[in-house]
Amino acid sequence: MTDRGNADRGQDAANAGATTRADLARAVQRKVGLSQTESAELVEQMLDQISVTLERGDGVKLSSFGTFKIRHKRERTGRNPKTGVEAAITPRRVLVFKASNQMKAKINGVEPTGDDDED
Amino acid sequence: MIKSELVQRLAEANPHLYQRDVENVVSAVLDEIVDSLARGDRVELRGFGAFSVKKRDARVGRNPRTGEKVDVASKAAPHFKAGKEMRLRLNPDADASASGKSRAVAG
Numbered sequence: 310m311t312d313r314g315n316a317d318r319g320q321d322a323a324n325a326g327a328t329t330r331a332d333l334a335r336a337v338q339r340k341v342g343l344s345q346t347e348s349a350e351l352v353e354q355m356l357d358q359i360s361v362t363l364e365r366g367d368g369v370k371l372s373s374f375g376t377f378k379i380r381h382k383r384e385r386t387g388r389n390p391k392t393g394v395e396a397a398i399t400p401r402r403v404l405v406f407k408a409s410n411q412m413k414a415k416i417n418g419v420e421p422t423g424d425d426d427e428d
Numbered sequence: 429m430i431k432s433e434l435v436q437r438l439a440e441a442n443p444h445l446y447q448r449d450v451e452n453v454v455s456a457v458l459d460e461i462v463d464s465l466a467r468g469d470r471v472e473l474r475g476f477g478a479f480s481v482k483k484r485d486a487r488v489g490r491n492p493r494t495g496e497k498v499d500v501a502s503k504a505a506p507h508f509k510a511g512k513e514m515r516l517r518l519n520p521d522a523d524a525s526a527s528g529k530s531r532a533v534a535g
Contacts, residue, residue, distance in 0.1 A: 326469050326470070327469060327470040327471065327472045327478075328460065328461070328464035328469050328470065328471040328472070329471075329472055329473070329474075330473060330474070332460065332464070333456075333457050333460050333461070333473075336456045336457065336459070336460035337453050337456045337457060339456075340452060340455075340456040341449055341452045341453050341456055343445075343449070343453070348453075351438065351442070351450075351453050352453075352457055354438055354441060354442075355434065355438060355453070355454060355457055356473060356475075356476050358429075358434055358437050358438065359429075359434070359476075360476065360514060360517060362429045363514075363517075363518065364517050364518060367429060368429070369429045369430075369434070370429070370430045370431070371430070371431045371434070371458060372430070372431055373458075374431075374458045374461075374462065375506075375508075377508075379518065401518070401519045402518040402519055403510070403515075403518070404477070404508075404510040404514060404515075404518060405508075406477075406479075406507075406508030408505075408506040408508075412462050412465070412506055413505070413506065415462050415463075415465075415466050416462070416465050416466050416481055416504050416505075416506055417503050417504055418466070
């Protein structure tokens with residue numbers, strides 16, 4: 310329910326074009342030649358390994374892709390943007406992702422600049 | 429954890445596969461995510477998170493060293509938002525009480 314109102318989610322048309330686990334599994338099947346079932350299972354295991362590592366508080370660095378890191382947030386006072394009521398926001402861990410320069414370059418259709426692959 | 433360690437863990441969990449295949453699996457998944465984003469598609473992995481591309485307008489920036497004005501072209505910036513399940517995994521206690529929606533199950 311918290312995810313629903315996501316402003317950049319867009320309409321159904323945008324959602325229909327989204328890549329999902331099934332698409333990733335198909336890519337594995339196509340490129341590695343494993344069965345559909347096994348490809349899906351490996352995609353799941355890969356995401357799970359990443360999740361478990363992050364859950365432990367460790368970062369995950371995937372060269373030429375990007376880096377996942379856990380940031381620790383202190384408690385702070387926030388406000389319900391609708392009602393203006395102040396509320397304490399509990400200390401929490403948030404996951405941040407930083408795209409590699411290669412990923413940024415590919416998305417912009419240019420050659421990667423510099424050689425700082427990962428930082 | 430870096431990519432080679434991820435490959436190693438997956439290889440250990442799947443002893444029937446060649447390490448080379450496992451490497452290719454990891455690359456295939458990551459490449460597919462990047463290719464999708466390059467096409468302008470979102471990548472939605474329920475429980476994990478979603479990758480999307482945000483458009484940044486062209487702007488006039490400044491060289492912080494010299495103060496010189498430089499034109500910065502519009503560009504696309506990849507963005508990741510952690511999924512709900514991921515947020516709960518990272519904050520098993522905090523989130524349940526914060527949302528007030530579900531009672532935290534002890535233990």
